[in-house]
Amino acid sequence: MGEHFTIVPEGSITTPQGFRAGGLHCGLKKIERNDLGAIVCDVPASAAGVYTLNAFQAAPLRITQESVALSAGKLQAVLVNSGNANACTGDQGEADAIAMRDEFADALGIDRMLVGVASTGVIGELLPMEKVRAGIAGMPATLKADGGEDFCQAILTTDLVQKMTCVQLKVGDAVVHIAGAAKGSGMIHPNMATMLGFMTTDAWIEPAQLHQLLREATDTSFNMVTVDGDTSTNDMVVVLASGLAAGGSEPLTPAHPDWDAFVAGFRFVAEYLAKAIACDGEGATKLIEVSVQNADNIDAARAIAKTIVGSSLVKSACFGADANWGRIIAATGRAGVPVNVNTVDVRLGDISVLEQSRPVKFDEELALAYLKGDQVNIYVNLNMGSASATAWGCDLTYDYVRINAAYRT
Amino acid sequence: MGEHFTIVPEGSITTPQGFRAGGLHCGLKKIERNDLGAIVCDVPASAAGVYTLNAFQAAPLRITQESVALSAGKLQAVLVNSGNANACTGDQGEADAIAMRDEFADALGIDRMLVGVASTGVIGELLPMEKVRAGIAGMPATLKADGGEDFCQAILTTDLVQKMTCVQLKVGDAVVHIAGAAKGSGMIHPNMATMLGFMTTDAWIEPAQLHQLLREATDTSFNMVTVDGDTSTNDMVVVLASGLAAGGSEPLTPAHPDWDAFVAGFRFVAEYLAKAIACDGEGATKLIEVSVQNADNIDAARAIAKTIVGSSLVKSACFGADANWGRIIAATGRAGVPVNVNTVDVRLGDISVLEQSRPVKFDEELALAYLKGDQVNIYVNLNMGSASATAWGCDLTYDYVRINAAYRT
Structure with a gap:
């Protein structure tokens, strides 16, 4: 197209x-x-x-x-x-x-x-x-x-x-x-x-x-x-x-x-x-874009992408610029769709952190610098099929809590 | 029993x-x-x-x-x-x-x-x-x-x-x-x-x-x-x-x-x-207990109770002691199970805020005092069937964000 x-x-x-x-x-x-x-x-x-x-x-x-x-x-x-x-x-x-x-x-x-x-x-x-x-x-x-x-x-x-x-x-x-x-x-x-x-x-x-x-x-x-x-x-x-x-x-x-x-x-x-x-989500300091690649089918790709971008723990980690791939994997695993637990690659921008479900040594300083930017791209390659999906969200911040807790009182 | x-x-x-x-x-x-x-x-x-x-x-x-x-x-x-x-x-x-x-x-x-x-x-x-x-x-x-x-x-x-x-x-x-x-x-x-x-x-x-x-x-x-x-x-x-x-x-x-x-x-x-x-959830200042009553079946009751207690907006409102029943209703409506939108009662502790889906005038000061306590009980009566379920959670606070954002950095 x-x-x-x-x-x-x-x-x-x-x-x-x-x-x-x-x-x-x-x-x-x-x-x-x-x-x-x-x-x-x-x-x-x-x-x-x-x-x-x-x-x-x-x-x-x-x-x-x-x-x-x-x-x-x-x-x-x-x-x-x-x-x-x-x-x-x-x-x-x-x-x-x-x-x-x-x-x-x-x-x-x-x-x-x-x-x-x-x-x-x-x-x-x-x-x-x-x-x-x-x-x-x-x-x-x-x-x-x-x-x-x-x-x-x-x-x-x-x-x-x-x-x-x-x-x-x-x-x-x-x-x-x-x-x-x-x-x-x-x-x-x-x-x-x-x-x-x-x-x-x-x-x-x-x-x-x-x-x-x-x-x-x-x-x-x-x-x-x-x-x-x-x-x-x-x-x-x-x-x-x-x-x-x-x-x-x-x-x-x-x-x-x-x-x-x-x-x-x-x-x-x-x-x-x-x-x-x-x-422009409440309290947001950055855009999070999650791309799930090579899923079995489009519904699975969408479910995983939305689960990751909606995870409070992933959102908090992005706010804190923490390269916390364990949270990404945990969200992937709880999305309610079958995944092959041995074939997952995860990248933060260009930084590979997991390959074939095995941790990759990466430069923490580089990851910190990347995550401090105003957009974080998370790529999860399931290596199962050929369906892909992208979801968008924002980080979870003190301001989100302030806006939603303190409004009336 | x-x-x-x-x-x-x-x-x-x-x-x-x-x-x-x-x-x-x-x-x-x-x-x-x-x-x-x-x-x-x-x-x-x-x-x-x-x-x-x-x-x-x-x-x-x-x-x-x-x-x-x-x-x-x-x-x-x-x-x-x-x-x-x-x-x-x-x-x-x-x-x-x-x-x-x-x-x-x-x-x-x-x-x-x-x-x-x-x-x-x-x-x-x-x-x-x-x-x-x-x-x-x-x-x-x-x-x-x-x-x-x-x-x-x-x-x-x-x-x-x-x-x-x-x-x-x-x-x-x-x-x-x-x-x-x-x-x-x-x-x-x-x-x-x-x-x-x-x-x-x-x-x-x-x-x-x-x-x-x-x-x-x-x-x-x-x-x-x-x-x-x-x-x-x-x-x-x-x-x-x-x-x-x-x-x-x-x-x-x-x-x-x-x-x-x-x-x-x-x-x-x-x-x-x-x-x-x-x-003892991370950053929690209070326990939230949600009881859903008179649902069609037990799965529906559990789904609604867990959706309400897991809603970031409900959790933030509890932290801010805000009697924000609109968020409770919205969570009820998105739980993925059929509800009768005309028959819902909502109480915060003993304080009725919604009856037969119609807003009830309540004492805001009384509600504030109740919500400032260390346990908030939310009752949602669907008036549809006879199944009930209770779910537990905690409020969403600045400390939750701090603990999960600032850990590594």
């Missing part, structure tokens, strides 16, 4: 043709920062979403799924609030999510089933709907072609940085863009981390195809991120495809000669956002 | 009839503390063990399993070292574990297959066998009827306290004792936590019955403890039953009228040790 895409400098979710975005402060956050944002397309766009597997799925996720289902895979707008998750809020929460959808659709003058909604923030408190209603009324006036940053700010909680990227590539004669924005793992009183992702493209692609593409890309990106192993009630990723790229003549399918290039660009955006979320 | 047992004050693993124990410093630990210990029975005892599910099982575990298998479920002695795990040590590690077994058997003048061995400490380094050999030669002289504490000290690593208990009860006319000692979750360069448990009893009980009893008791005790979710390569629990209790006339089976009382005592000892391990 050739990577024929290029990154668009300062590109955002409004770079693809047909998209505007905006954001404003309606009062859900105590500080004067945007807390309500929207992405709007000039036309009904092909749409697909993936949603948390947490049993306690928040109300807006159910409403967005309903919209996508009842509009045959189309959305024209997405409205997002931060500061309140609208989760564990019962019938009133459901009614509030519906009100957000319907009132924003009415303000835009479009069909109600063409609007999706998302929320992130406090669990178990009702949305202050007067504030939200005032925000919705003001939202259309904020929408603009360069409103990507305003939107991005509106979806952040305790995130330290905005997370946004855009690539472009040729599909036939058309120049196609793929963009994304995300919020990561911030903690809000009294809630858990929530991951929200929004992608836009001006490629012409049918909803069913878009959904499959999103699912596959999510499996190798968002679903391979672990900050603390706690799956939120509000996680979702939504993609809108406007089909408005100049020069497009037929919808994109796997039969198209440029399909692979498009998939590569799409995955790059998803993976970029996933890594950005891991980097 | 009536609890007809009583705790024996200052009882130890040598309180049951027929057992002696001892410990000495042979040089595996840098500090002058016992690092080699043994339990020896006057006669071949019925024996059973449970072992880590980590794929990278350490050499001594394989050797102990071999001994128990080849002696038809009998052991007369167990030799344990701390300071070196003898894990990921290849063929030489296996030879060293065999040498520990054989040389201790020879020193005692008993059959080699009547000796079990266990190790805890550094992964990936060979045992310094001259030191171990010198220790084995001196071990028989240290064995005594009140050697329980010497043994207990020999198996500790960074544990802060010794973990030991003993109960007695009547079985028919006999006074029977059940005792246990354990080491918990300490961190050793460059290794992960290891849990070792040793139980002794003077009841007369056949190996197969003893094995089943140990497995069942382990499922509700040792297997319900989580400190950081990292399963060691060296975990094991071994029980020896001497059958030497005064007055015993027939072996104990479920048909015996006092079987239930014996099981209750056995479970008490296992649970006592499990809780002691959780309490």
